Amino acid sequence: DIQMTQSPSTLSASVGDRVTITCRASQSIGSWLAWYQQKPRKAPKLLIYKATNLASGVPSRFTGSGSGTEFTLTISSLQPDDFATYYCQQYNSYSHTFGQGTKLEIK
Amino acid sequence: EVQLVESGGALVQPGGSLRLSCAASGFTFSDYWMSWVRQAPGKGLEWVANIKQDGSEKYYVDSVKGRFTISRDNAKNSLDLQMNSLRAEETAVFYCAKGGYGDYPDAFDVWGQGTLVTVSS
Numbered sequence: 176d177i178q179m180t181q182s183p184s185t186l187s188a189s190v191g192d193r194v195t196i197t198c199r200a201s202q203s204i205g206s207w208l209a210w211y212q213q214k215p216r217k218a219p220k221l222l223i224y225k226a227t228n229l230a231s232g233v234p235s236r237f238t239g240s241g242s243g244t245e246f247t248l249t250i251s252s253l254q255p256d257d258f259a260t261y262y263c264q265q266y267n268s269y270s271h272t273f274g275q276g277t278k279l280e281i282k
Numbered sequence: 283e284v285q286l287v288e289s290g291g292a293l294v295q296p297g298g299s300l301r302l303s304c305a306a307s308g309f310t311f312s313d314y315w316m317s318w319v320r321q322a323p324g325k326g327l328e329w330v331a332n333i334k335q336d337g338s339e340k341y342y343v344d345s346v347k348g349r350f351t352i353s354r355d356n357a358k359n360s361l362d363l364q365m366n367s368l369r370a371e372e373t374a375v376f377y378c379a380k381g382g383y384g385d386y387p388d389a390f391d392v393w394g395q396g397t398l399v400t401v402s403s
């Protein structure tokens with residue numbers, strides 16, 4: 176099975192900061208990677224699909240990059256609404272795997 | 283409006299069974315892969331199972347194989363998850379999610395609000 180490892184687990188930052196979250200796959204998954212944002216007591220929201228593609232309605236300050244086994248999600252200038260937990264997900268195989276999550280906190 | 287609405291969550295005893303349902307609307311249900319994803323309290327997301335458009339292919343996370351069954355009724359725009367031999371550690375919010383259009387599952391662009399399953403005596 177493909178394992179996904181995110182880092183860091185927690186990230187403290189301020190409004191206006193640029194932040195990057197990393198996701199590593201245990202084997203190559205091509206570009207079959209998505210990023211989700213989840214706020215407390217809410218369903219996850221798709222941000223990025225196929226590693227680099229912005230989902231509909233997602234602000235352009237979110238950028239995805241990478242391929243193979245290493246991927247990043249970058250938020251160029253943090254807004255108050257961005258403080259949440261972020262998950263990567265691989266869908267290279269018919270089964271999916273999520274990373275363990277990165278909680279983005281206000282510094 | 284594209285919408286997924288889960289139902290069926292409840293308190294169930296360890297070893298018990300429960301059937302979850304997800305009602306889909308606002309899109310051509312029969313064109314898309316569908317999945318179930320769960321989240322234990324305070325924990326991360328775990329993909330549970332998915333099913334192809336026509337129900338011909340089904341995949342499960344190892345921990346539920348042989349105990350959970352995913353199914354769909356395209357005529358009723360509904361997705362189900364039959365869960366047997368439930369364990370205390372499977373207490374979680376269960377989400378249904380809309381997947382890919384083609385031959386492969388794809389990312390989940392629409393999620394339901396979730397339904398809580400509590401496994402406890």
